[in-house]
Amino acid sequence: MAKIRGSIVVDVERCKGCEVCMVTCPTGTIAMAKEVNHKGYFYAFPANPDLCIGCANCAMVCPDGVITVYKTKI
Amino acid sequence: MTEATGIKEIIKPENLVYKRTKIMTDNVLSYCPGCGHGTAHRILAEIIEEEGIQSQTIGISPVGCSVLLYNFLDIDWQEAAHGRAPALATAIKRLLPDKFVFTYQGDGDLAAIGTAETIHACNRGENILIIFINNGIYGMTGGQMAPTTLVGMKSSTSPYGRDVKLMGNPLKMTEIVATLPGTYYVTRQSVHTAANVKKTKKAMRKAIQYQKLNKGTCFIEIVSNCPSNWKMTPVESNKWMEANMFPFYPLGDLKVPAEETTK
Amino acid sequence: MEKELRLMKGNEAVAEAAIRAGADGYFGYPITPQSEILEYLMVAKPYETTGMVVLQAESEVAAINMVYGGAGCGKKVMTSSSSPGISLKQEGITYIAGAELPCLIVNVVRGGPGLGTIQPAQSDYFQATKGGGHGDYHLIVLAPASVQEMADFVGLSFDLAFKYRNPVMMLSDGAIGQMMEKVWLSPQKERSKTVPEWATTGKPPTRERNIITSLDLDPNAQERFNQKLIDKYNLIKEKEVRYEEFQCDDAEYLFVAYGTSARVCQKAVQLCRADGIKVGLLRPITLFPFPSKRINELADKMKLILSIEMSAGQMVEDVMLSVNGKVPVYHFGRMGGIVTAPDEVVEFLKSKIIGG
Numbered sequence: 001m002a003k004i005r006g007s008i009v010v011d012v013e014r015c016k017g018c019e020v021c022m023v024t025c026p027t028g029t030i031a032m033a034k035e036v037n038h039k040g041y042f043y044a045f046p047a048n049p050d051l052c053i054g055c056a057n058c059a060m061v062c063p064d065g066v067i068t069v070y071k072t073k074i
Numbered sequence: 075m076t077e078a079t080g081i082k083e084i085i086k087p088e089n090l091v092y093k094r095t096k097i098m099t100d101n102v103l104s105y106c107p108g109c110g111h112g113t114a115h116r117i118l119a120e121i122i123e124e125e126g127i128q129s130q131t132i133g134i135s136p137v138g139c140s141v142l143l144y145n146f147l148d149i150d151w152q153e154a155a156h157g158r159a160p161a162l163a164t165a166i167k168r169l170l171p172d173k174f175v176f177t178y179q180g181d182g183d184l185a186a187i188g189t190a191e192t193i194h195a196c197n198r199g200e201n202i203l204i205i206f207i208n209n210g211i212y213g214m215t216g217g218q219m220a221p222t223t224l225v226g227m228k229s230s231t232s233p234y235g236r237d238v239k240l241m242g243n244p245l246k247m248t249e250i251v252a253t254l255p256g257t258y259y260v261t262r263q264s265v266h267t268a269a270n271v272k273k274t275k276k277a278m279r280k281a282i283q284y285q286k287l288n289k290g291t292c293f294i295e296i297v298s299n300c301p302s303n304w305k306m307t308p309v310e311s312n313k314w315m316e317a318n319m320f321p322f323y324p325l326g327d328l329k330v331p332a333e334e335t336t337k
Numbered sequence: 338m339e340k341e342l343r344l345m346k347g348n349e350a351v352a353e354a355a356i357r358a359g360a361d362g363y364f365g366y367p368i369t370p371q372s373e374i375l376e377y378l379m380v381a382k383p384y385e386t387t388g389m390v391v392l393q394a395e396s397e398v399a400a401i402n403m404v405y406g407g408a409g410c411g412k413k414v415m416t417s418s419s420s421p422g423i424s425l426k427q428e429g430i431t432y433i434a435g436a437e438l439p440c441l442i443v444n445v446v447r448g449g450p451g452l453g454t455i456q457p458a459q460s461d462y463f464q465a466t467k468g469g470g471h472g473d474y475h476l477i478v479l480a481p482a483s484v485q486e487m488a489d490f491v492g493l494s495f496d497l498a499f500k501y502r503n504p505v506m507m508l509s510d511g512a513i514g515q516m517m518e519k520v521w522l523s524p525q526k527e528r529s530k531t532v533p534e535w536a537t538t539g540k541p542p543t544r545e546r547n548i549i550t551s552l553d554l555d556p557n558a559q560e561r562f563n564q565k566l567i568d569k570y571n572l573i574k575e576k577e578v579r580y581e582e583f584q585c586d587d588a589e590y591l592f593v594a595y596g597t598s599a600r601v602c603q604k605a606v607q608l609c610r611a612d613g614i615k616v617g618l619l620r621p622i623t624l625f626p627f628p629s630k631r632i633n634e635l636a637d638k639m640k641l642i643l644s645i646e647m648s649a650g651q652m653v654e655d656v657m658l659s660v661n662g663k664v665p666v667y668h669f670g671r672m673g674g675i676v677t678a679p680d681e682v683v684e685f686l687k688s689k690i691i692g693g
Contacts, residue, residue: 006091007084018108018301018308024268041107049081056092057268063112064103069092070084130539134406144548150537152409153550154402155432161399162406166537168390169362169412173539191402194395 108308
C-alpha cells in the first residue's frame, strides 16, 4: 500500500523561532533547535522527519515564509 | 533504504507542494517573531501570484508596523500618511479603473486616525479592497492603546487595563462598515491556523473577483496578534487571541453578496 | 484652434482652464471663497467629455490625499481650497513634496488666523512660500493677479510640477477668485497618455517595482535626499523666477506687490507720478522662487522700497533679505479681509519720504 510521505526544508537563517509551526504540525515532526542561527533565534527543524505527511500546515502559518514542503507517495 | 536517502527521494521539484511565492521579495520581514502581519502579507502575495495580477496591482501601505510593507511584496506601492490610505486608493482606482487596488491598514491607522477616510470610501462604494489588521494595539510605537483594545486589556497607555469610563469603548469598525450601502463583501478572518489561513485566502480571492466586477468596497478584517506588546510568546498570544479577541470580534462573514446567499 | 473669449469669475476660470489643460482629476471640498471651482466642474461634467475625474471628498485632508494617490499614478491632478482648508491639507502637501510628486494646489486666500473671515487676504504667504507643513521643502508658488492669470497659470503650474516633480501652488485671493473679468481661454488639450517611469500603474515584468514614499529610516539616506531637494530648489531658483516691472526705469521709489495688491499698486504708481513722485512697481509672479536678484539690482537706484500686502507683513521679509540693507524697506497693507486702497498706499509712501 502506498504511503504518503512528506518532507520540509526550513530556511534556517530566516527563521525567527516563533514556534507557531511546531504547535501547528499534526504529527510532531517539527522541534526547535538547541542552537541558534546567526540572528540568535532557536530555529525550527524537522526533528522527526519520518512523521512528516507533507500537509503544509507549518508553511501556511509561518509568518516569515521560511518553510518549503514536499510530498510524495512511496 | 536509509533515512537520508529517503528524504532525498522526497525533496525533488516534482514533489513540491508549498514554496514561498516569488511575489514576496527577499527582504527579511521587519516584524517580531510570530507576528500575523507576515502571514497576512504572504497570503496576499500568494493570491496576487495565483490570480496573475502582479502587473495590475497597486497597493497602499499604511503608517504603523506595516509601514515598510512596500519592501516585502514585489508590486507597485504607494505609502500613505497615517490613516489616509483609502483616500489614495479612491483616486488611484478612479484614475486607473482597470487596476486592482487595495489598502493594508492596522487598527490605529484604519479605526482611529483614518476613520473618516475609511467610512467615506466604503460609503461611496469605492471599488477597492481594504485589508484591516486588528491586533488591538499600536505595535510600532510600542504598545499603546488602540481604538480596538479590549475592555480591561493592558497597554502602555492603559496600564491598569482599558477602563470604559476613562477611555471609551473598543470600536467595531467592521460591523460599522458592513452597514454601509457601499460595501459589497465584509468579512472577519484570522491567520493563526492553517484552516484560518485557507479561509482568509479564499476571502481575498473573492474580493479580487468582486473588484473585477466593480461591485463596491470589499473589507477584510484579520484579527491578529501582537506577541511583543501583549507580552506573550507567539504561541501564547494566539491562544489568548482565541480566548479573548474572538468572543468580541467573532470570525465570519458580516456581509455577503445577496446573490450568493440565495444560491 | 483659436482661443475663446469668456466673461468669468477667477474661480470659474481655474476650473475651465483645468479641463482645457487636460487635467486628469480634481478632488476638493467646499469652502468660501473658492467653492465655485468644484461647482463649475460638477456642472461642466468633464468626466463625460475629457474623462477628467471630479470628486467631492469628505474633507480637505481626504482631498489632498486623493491628489497624492492620483499624482503617484503620474496623473495631472489638483485640488483647491481657501486658507483654513489649506491648513488642513498641509500634512498631505508635505508628503507630496517628500515623495516628489507633481500636482496643483490652488489657495484662494481669505483672512485669518483661525476661521478668520471670508474676505480676501494675502496672509498665507509664509505658509505657501516657506513650506507650510513639516520638514525642509518648498512649493513652487505662482501668484495670479487677474482672472486671465487664474486661467493661464493652471497649465503653467502643471508644466512646472511635472518638470520638477514638485507640487505647485497658485496663491490667489478672494478678490481674484470672485471677480469677473474677460478671459481668453486656451483650446482643449488632450489628456496625456504618457506614463512617467516612476508612476505606480502596476509592475510589469520589464521593470522594478515603483514605490511612492517619503519615508527613509536611514538618516544618511534621508540627508542625501534632503540635499537632492535643495539642489532641485536651487535649480528652480535659477530657472523659474518670474516677475513683471511697471515704470521702474526712472523710478526713485519701488513698490513690491503681488496679486490683488499689485493691481492696487499700479493705480498708486499713477497717483504718485501725478504728484511728481517717481515710483515703480515690481510684481513677483513667482513667490517661490522669489525675484530676489532683480529686487537687489533695483535697490541700487531706489531711495526706499515699500512692500504692500494684505497681511501684517510677510513678503516684506523676503524683500528685506533681497535688498540686504541697501535701502530702507517698509511694509504697508490692510488686514482682516480689507483690500488696501491706492490712496492709502500713496499717503504711506509720502509719510515715509518726509519721515526719511
